[in-house]
Amino acid sequence: MSDKRGRPRDQAVRAAILTATGELLTERGYERLSVEAIAGRAGVGKQTIYRWWRSKAAVVCEAVAAGQLPLPSAPPPDTGELGADLRSWMREQFEWLAAPGHTALVRALAAASSDDAGDTERLHELITGPSREHLIGRLRAGAAAGRVRADADLEAAADALLGAVLYRVLARAPIPPGHPEALVDVVVAGLRSG
Amino acid sequence: MSDKRGRPRDQAVRAAILTATGELLTERGYERLSVEAIAGRAGVGKQTIYRWWRSKAAVVCEAVAAGQLPLPSAPPPDTGELGADLRSWMREQFEWLAAPGHTALVRALAAASSDDAGDTERLHELITGPSREHLIGRLRAGAAAGRVRADADLEAAADALLGAVLYRVLARAPIPPGHPEALVDVVVAGLRSG
């Protein structure tokens, strides 16, 4: 089926490239990340990178997919209290962002998005996709438990929560105390009563 | 008192630079925008740009401020119906984004944000600031009219609405029909009842 002629791709090399990419992205940001620097740190020829990825954005994309970059943890388990669950999840999101380098990383990935349409979708799928699905799942469970009205648009609610986080990060606006909870409160109340 | 010796700054030159910046930004995006291209299209020396602006991001920043870039219109007037007003405003936001070049522009500005901390704040202030203030003003009027409960966090609500728009744009996700209204419905309902 597949063409297996020639020397096979060296997986250790692929890993080294993705690791180097993750490190440099966190250290310097997307703008100041160069393919040459990745090659240098990974101990790899530049051509080896271009052989497998079309662009800087594509490498970053796969580095994220490979878990080379720190992403916020999965949402906390369902304790039955929708509001409490979402508040603690939202707090975690903002706490993760407070760590040095993490806001830079999000901004870097946002910048990477502006390059190519194909990579963008894949990148957002990888980064916000899991969070989003867990979030919607939790909301759906709340709906099943009667905590959320049946006709509520759960996707819109998820957009509102994730978007609010993204907005604060990109605007470099400070996070006032109580902000995560206030966000959750507005959305959860809106889901409860139409 | 002030030293006015020497030739004063040529305002026509400044305008040409900002116009060229706006055009190129919309055409090519922030990544592929170069100072040399701006200078070339504006018929201006490169040094003239660097004399007045510290960086590419700063020029983009001022181009936005000078209205060289198309931004969504101001929110519609207060008709007394908070939900209806916000729905139509939100529809306008998404309609503006649907026009060709506008999503590219927002992505370009998001990318510009990742460069420099100082410019970022100014840029977001210019782009989302007016929308945000109008939005919060409208929400505050709703609170005064008793449509919004007194202790609601209007900033969080504004973040949720603006962030949701930003999120869809950056993720290049399609806008399903009814999405703008659903967003407004969740947030407004959340503001009404705590």
Added chain:
Amino acid sequence: MSDKRGRPRDQAVRAAILTATGELLTERGYERLSVEAIAGRAGVGKQTIYRWWRSKAAVVCEAVAAGQLPLPSAPPPDTGELGADLRSWMREQFEWLAAPGHTALVRALAAASSDDAGDTERLHELITGPSREHLIGRLRAGAAAGRVRADADLEAAADALLGAVLYRVLARAPIPPGHPEALVDVVVAGLRSG
């Protein structure tokens, strides 16, 4: 004695490599000749070339030796008339050079010479060696016939004739009519009388 186990060298492959080398050398010149292009045209792995030759120059060297490259014909037979014989031989040399690709080939081989000392000698031996030996042989016959004075330096005379051709080719200077004959006349007269 020698270990002849294992698959023997494929002579068809060797021939394909030398043929491809000859073609590419004539088409593109030595500078723009690449081992990868040779391998590609010969339908051969790069390693197969490096297994048998140390360098690009070595392959070119053997391609010449194997007759893959067109070289000027052997000198005409001895008719007894030294001057006439050399004039017609010299005319042949310049006529061969006039054909398209042949001057490029000589320049390519001169360039190849600058690479490696070992290859250079072998290459010159192959290319000018036979011509040179025939030439000196013809001059020696002339000396035996009393047409050339006994103490004449036949090597110097051969250098002068071959070098003059080489000089014109490398300098890309046009060949004026009567030039080959004039060259022969000077040298032959010089050999006749000291």
Added chain:
Amino acid sequence: MSDKRGRPRDQAVRAAILTATGELLTERGYERLSVEAIAGRAGVGKQTIYRWWRSKAAVVCEAVAAGQLPLPSAPPPDTGELGADLRSWMREQFEWLAAPGHTALVRALAAASSDDAGDTERLHELITGPSREHLIGRLRAGAAAGRVRADADLEAAADALLGAVLYRVLARAPIPPGHPEALVDVVVAGLRSG
């Protein structure tokens, strides 16, 4: 007439590039000479080289023209004795070649010639041109003095002498004692009697 707008070309930079080129060419030879190395040693951006020269060969060409490379001295003055004059001139040529680096330089320039037609002519004009003209001038003086027969082809004689030198260098053949004198003897005798 000429466009004098903009910053004028920095002559110190031009000199630094040509000096660096001459040094590196002598040290490493033409094949191992890189534009990046020239830029590095000259303390210059690569673009500054490509702004003024189309190719490596063109830079080498101008380095020669600018006297950055050691070339054999001009021919000795006319003492009236044609044979003696040419013998001492020819000895000088071969002595110059015997110095380390000089043969490499000639081979390098021969290799540079194979790249581009335009540069080749200019390069040969610069390198062998002056020698050739002095040589022909001296021969013409000999003809005027009756030492050379009137109908002798002086160009052919010059080709023979210069070519013989070039031939020995490119072939990396050793110079036997008495070779320069033997060369001159053949050619001068040939010019004397037809």
Added chain:
DNA sequence: TGCTAACCGAGACGGTACGTCCTGTCTTCCC
């Protein structure tokens, strides 16, 4: 007939250099 060695195609690999593009600074002349 199966073992072992060497060949062969393909092509990945670490590198070097290419020639282009752009950045931010500078220098000159013109107004």
Added chain:
DNA sequence: GGGAAGACAGGACGTACCGTCTCGGTTAGCA
């Protein structure tokens, strides 16, 4: 002294080859 033009050092881009190195698959002689 502002401004157009454009040279400059520096540095990253993406491409082309280099010479080396595995792969799977052949093709011989020897056992």
